[in-house]
Amino acid sequence: MKGGGGGGVAPAKRRWRGLAIGVLFLVFLSMLVPLGFLLGLHNGFHSTGIVPLQHTSPSGDPSSRVDNLVKKFGPTLSKDILKGFVNEAKNETSSTNSTPKSQQRKGIPVPPQVVMKPLIDKSISRVSGKAGMRAGNDVNDGSCELKYGSYCIWCEENREEMKDSTVKKLKDQLFVARAYFPSIAKLPAQNRLSRELRQNIQELERVLSESTTDADLPPEIQKKSSRMEAAIVKAKSVPLDCNNVDKKLRQIFDLTEDEANFHMKQSAFLYQLAVQTMPKSLHCLSMRLTVEYFKDSFDEELSEKYSDPSLQHYVIFSKNVIASSVVINSTVVHARDSVNQVFHVLTDSENYYAMKLWFLKNTFKGAVVQVLNIEHLNPDFYDKATLSHLTLPLEFRVSFPSSDSAPAIHNRTEYLSIFSHSHYLLPEIFKNLEKVVVLDDDVVVQQDLSGLWNLDMGGKVTGAVQICSVRLGQLQSYLRQSSFRKDSCSWMSGLNVVDLVKWRELGVSETYWKLVKEEQQVSMKERSALMASLLTFQDLIYALDGSWLLSDLGHDYELNTESIERAAALHYNGNMKPWLDLGIPKYKGYWKKFLNLEGQFLSECNVNP
Template identity: 35%
Template sequence: MQKYRTDTLKLNAIQQDTGEGLKGPTHVVYKDENINSVVSDDAKVDSGVSLLDRNGTNQDSRSHSFEEKGKVTETVIAKSNGRSQPRRVTDEKVREMKDQVIRAKAYLNFAPASSNSHLVKELRLRIKEIERAVGEATKDSDLSRSALQKMISMESVLAKAGRIYPDCCSMAIKLRAMTYNAEEQVRTQKNQASYLVQLAARTTSKGLHCLSMRLTADYFALQPEKRVLPNQQRIHDTKLYHFAVFSDNVLACSAVANSTISASLDPEKVVIHVVTDALNLPAITMWFLLNPPMQSTIEVKSIDDFEWLSSKYGSALRSQNSQDPRYTSQLNYLRFYLPEVFPALDKIVLLDHDVVVQRDLKALWSVGMKGKVIGVVQTCRESEPSFHRMDMLLNFSDPFITKRFSIKACTWAFGMNVFDLREWRLQNLTALYHQYLEADKKKPLFTGGSLPLGLATFYNRMVVLDRRWHVLGLGYESGVGRGEIERAAVIHYDGTMKPWLEIGIVKYKSYWNKHVKYDHPYLQQCNIHQ
């Protein structure tokens, strides 16, 4: 049983205010011993200050103050005659030597390309000497005793070069050109690094491909009657706790299922519905046949099994205009058809495949939805890495958007959401989603992905959950602290650096790794390691 299993979260919900005058809930500061307290207070007016205004007040506290140019603010205490005396540490010599190198390289650029004069040779020699002397030094005390003599030699050569090339205007032009070239190189390197990260995020790793192939081969080697997962009689039981995961990644599905079940206080009441595509259905099914969920129930279905989806909504699913396959995947937009995917259920929790569940989630079924459809964690605090504004995701330059939505409204995140499917059906929100989708075809109203359409479809239909239910930011360098992670019910690796990829952030991977069976023979044979 997990470390946090006994910390049952109790939850009150706060309703989303409507329209222009959106106010934020009163936020409660919880101490560690207070984890079993109420998760969220009722919405209250916070001295007439809007959420966006209030959340912007912490920006100054994150700014860094710097000493005047050329000074390092470190102070060293030197002991003399038994008394402590402060000695200021500087980096003046280090910076001066680096400046000498820059000036020397600028003079070299004045010389003809084929020049091999005595001055050119001496400049190159002094540059090498200074660069070796500086090395990794950050303060003057790091420099060797001979560094000062090398500085003097370099200054002598620079003075000689200054007499040969006295034109200061030409020197300034050359330095500006060097600066521009350096900036261009940095920009190119950043773009290349960003492209490679995006490429790595979209590519199936060799190990994961190997695992899927092994599992698929084993699945088709079974007799049809052996391909059925246990406890399938429970998949429509409304008295149980139902979770949905839409994914084509066998390892990710395994981690979500394992973490959800291990965190549950009543694992026999947990039902996990995995929806994938036809290509990955055999592999994911075979994984759970080899690794049955003990007392819990797992159902695996293919999106191709939903014949009504292609006949009624096929054109809508194919109309996504993003170049990113993560956003064009039909599985990503299947969330807008939940009532039809699960017609027998009234309530369900939808988990993205890049989350880890750390606490029992059954309290979500006790949330008073009060006519709302979706339970969300908001992302409108500017001080947090998951921060978004409405105008980042919706085109408020278009009257269609400005008439329907407030630019000051609080944003929220997909990843861990509870849905009242009965209320969804009553409000016919799938039809509303299609209206927005059709409007977006005529003119650009929403940025790529499912979140902007979700913000529009469920606008003013949300119940706001305490932030500890869903902590985001583990899929990029967000600075999320260990304490915040360990207090969370669900942690989310949103972003491109997923934990199953080599580019995943090491300090966050351990929370995911403990739910993956790395000792399984198939993972070892496919070289999938921590």
């Protein structure tokens, strides 16, 4: 029994001894495998821990799989950037493991405990604007394309310099602080932080109420911004209910959107008010001239030239003293024989005496100027209601699709300037004249216009620059008529040669008023004038060469300088007239050089367009 018991114990010990040896062998193998990886024994990895980005045979090589993975996550990453990325990474040693995780590049597979420095690529490191706001600090490194695709390339190609960046930063800080403040203020333990936030919010509100650009900011603004940034960091570290912060943030968003809409509507209204009303300085000038006219007695010399058909007669409809003065001055300066020029300025009762005094006190190289009050005229015309007030040339902005399939966002917009009701009184006002040249008061003459008097218009009523980019067929929704040729070009006022003899023969004025009366029953008054003018002069327009008049200086910023200098006359049609602060600055010089700023009333009324 004893021997049998001893024989039973020995096999058990041998079994346990075998299991122990097996465990030790497995432990040894488990140590060899990572050691092999660390020593670079595996063919798929190198000692630097970087996967080689090179093409290999499709045999399941790990480097090929990693390369495909990189392509999957970064479809827009160029090969040059990838090569630069790998070359820089290969220069790193294992000591880079100590680099913080915040510097790791997102979106690219990295072996464990291998950290790469951000790749700064000049082609995308200067991205700003919307991409900068979306991507934050990461936009300035090479990961931008991995995160945002070709949007980064688009932003770089269309990059604009950020203006007033400090003001925008302050507004963003104020925005965030207002979102956190209500939640912080409810915590009794954060009274100090609450007071700090309130104080910083009040300081930034006061600064931004007085400053709209970086140049307006006080010198100590950087300190204020730093204090606000520190307060925001503290607020973010406080445990808060995210729902409350989110609710306040959305509330601020809604209020900001409402405020933006209000300011947008207000700015649109003020813009229209500014372009449709006379500036304060010009109104002051007109009133001062009117008072001066009645203070002193001025004898107006009636000239026989006013009705001499052998002279060159120019007609200007205007309520603006200095605008009509610029037209006349620029015309006589470039005239070969200004003595034969006669200017007829038609205005209203409000500006009549100011106009008379201005042109009595100023001379224009021998040319004579006649000022007429259109409201005091009594021509033999059947519609006396048109004489109740002066109407200036009408300007229309028309939009229509550039093609039949183009969406509405791609509509093409053109500006048209046409005759007003007052223009159709010309044959009755100047009964003794045979031909006149009509100039708008927003025109500047740059060359001699005497060639217009030698034109053979072939029986046409008026000579005008045609706008064939806008044909009557494209304005069918405005014309509401089918009895017109759709391929007929529209025309532009500004500089027009008018054959008054032919006008009377064809009864152009009667045709116009008939169309106006018919159209006013179904549409607005201004729209009826557009329709009636275009249809009245259909087939009666003599096309002047485009070099006689260059239009669009009152709305188009992209006009060619060479075209401006070659044109015989410049037309500032559009809302941005040269005498307004809203005028396009680079075009104002062509107008201002013919404005005589010497005079007592000009300085007293601060007239300096």
